[in-house]
Amino acid sequence: MSLIDDLNWRYATKKMNGETVPEEKVNYILEAARLAPSSSGLQPYRVLVITNKDLLQQLKSAANNQAQLNDGSHLLVWAAWDGYTHNSISEVFEKTTAARGIPASVMDDYKATLWGMYEPLGKEWHATHAAKQAYISFGMAIAAAAEQKVDATPMEGFDNQAFDKVLGLSEKGLRSVVILPLGYRDAGGDWLLNLKKYRTPREEFVIEMR
Amino acid sequence: MSLIDDLNWRYATKKMNGETVPEEKVNYILEAARLAPSSSGLQPYRVLVITNKDLLQQLKSAANNQAQLNDGSHLLVWAAWDGYTHNSISEVFEKTTAARGIPASVMDDYKATLWGMYEPLGKEWHATHAAKQAYISFGMAIAAAAEQKVDATPMEGFDNQAFDKVLGLSEKGLRSVVILPLGYRDAGGDWLLNLKKYRTPREEFVIEMR
Numbered sequence: 015m016s017l018i019d020d021l022n023w024r025y026a027t028k029k030m031n032g033e034t035v036p037e038e039k040v041n042y043i044l045e046a047a048r049l050a051p052s053s054s055g056l057q058p059y060r061v062l063v064i065t066n067k068d069l070l071q072q073l074k075s076a077a078n079n080q081a082q083l084n085d086g087s088h089l090l091v092w093a094a095w096d097g098y099t100h101n102s103i104s105e106v107f108e109k110t111t112a113a114r115g116i117p118a119s120v121m122d123d124y125k126a127t128l129w130g131m132y133e134p135l136g137k138e139w140h141a142t143h144a145a146k147q148a149y150i151s152f153g154m155a156i157a158a159a160a161e162q163k164v165d166a167t168p169m170e171g172f173d174n175q176a177f178d179k180v181l182g183l184s185e186k187g188l189r190s191v192v193i194l195p196l197g198y199r200d201a202g203g204d205w206l207l208n209l210k211k212y213r214t215p216r217e218e219f220v221i222e223m224r
Numbered sequence: 225m226s227l228i229d230d231l232n233w234r235y236a237t238k239k240m241n242g243e244t245v246p247e248e249k250v251n252y253i254l255e256a257a258r259l260a261p262s263s264s265g266l267q268p269y270r271v272l273v274i275t276n277k278d279l280l281q282q283l284k285s286a287a288n289n290q291a292q293l294n295d296g297s298h299l300l301v302w303a304a305w306d307g308y309t310h311n312s313i314s315e316v317f318e319k320t321t322a323a324r325g326i327p328a329s330v331m332d333d334y335k336a337t338l339w340g341m342y343e344p345l346g347k348e349w350h351a352t353h354a355a356k357q358a359y360i361s362f363g364m365a366i367a368a369a370a371e372q373k374v375d376a377t378p379m380e381g382f383d384n385q386a387f388d389k390v391l392g393l394s395e396k397g398l399r400s401v402v403i404l405p406l407g408y409r410d411a412g413g414d415w416l417l418n419l420k421k422y423r424t425p426r427e428e429f430v431i432e433m434r
Binding site for chain 1: 226227228231232234236252254255256257258259260261263265267270271272273274275276279303316319320323324325326352355356357359360361362363364366367368371378380391396419420421422423424426428429430431432433434
């Protein structure tokens, strides 16, 4: 199966059957999320894996009671940094250079340029920028789930502030961005499964400038 | 090769060797971008494929003269809708229902709810929301390129307004968001190729709530 086959196989599962996704598959999906590229390699987001029933019930209430939140066996939540600081950037660059066995100072010029650009843009711009990076990682997890024949429902429709509160994210300098329940489709009960996947036609989607 | 292998193989190529990526591989990458999921299925973005040398030269000037812009053979540009309108949403829903052979009216309630939510959020919120969706598609294209052993450089560091002007995007209701030069790594000339890939360690990246 190719990525295209996987993307055609997947759909935003509306009804899951309650079966548990094996931990090795969840770990594979998380690894794809972790390997995603991000601007300057900062990875300004984390992924929460939630299986705790009480938490899931509270989160479901904060997500219009959408069934996938506890019909799936695992809920993944992408939470992005609520802002960049000189320290948080330095820390990533120090770890990167240490892992590469090169002096931290090789990043000094780049770091000065980056922070010179980011600092005046302010915390809301930072949080939005960090959230955008999280969407790349989210995309990789969606692709990984499809490759592993695990169903998933990419979701934005939840009360972010309520999620942040239930999950204690503010204390961690994080804000919830997008969520992905993982599970298995209820083939008999999902109204969306047998509807044709629609995408913008290629001739409209792609603009050629040759 | 699995997606994880592909993600480990890829890196943000800094120096390309000028070889041309075959059109069937470019089309495969575009198809992955097109199949990406998006909020409410709106796909509020388009992908430009640029091979025109004059345009690439102008774009390079608007991207700090970064070499990949014309060392690669194709430049992909994600451009997101500059806002949602009741019409643009209706149009997608009409095409979706038509493709599925169901009456357009089945989407009426959902559309009213969605527009009731989006309208008061304003055009800047819309543009940011649309841009975030584009990042999922961007992620799928990055994964697809890696699967096809095509090198690519995910890039944000360019002058968006200059890009919009060179590409005539405002007239199309679009704004440039991210770009992806495609080509092949210059194995002898790329300083980044032999540096270890660094990612936030799993124990720090994943937050378990069991």
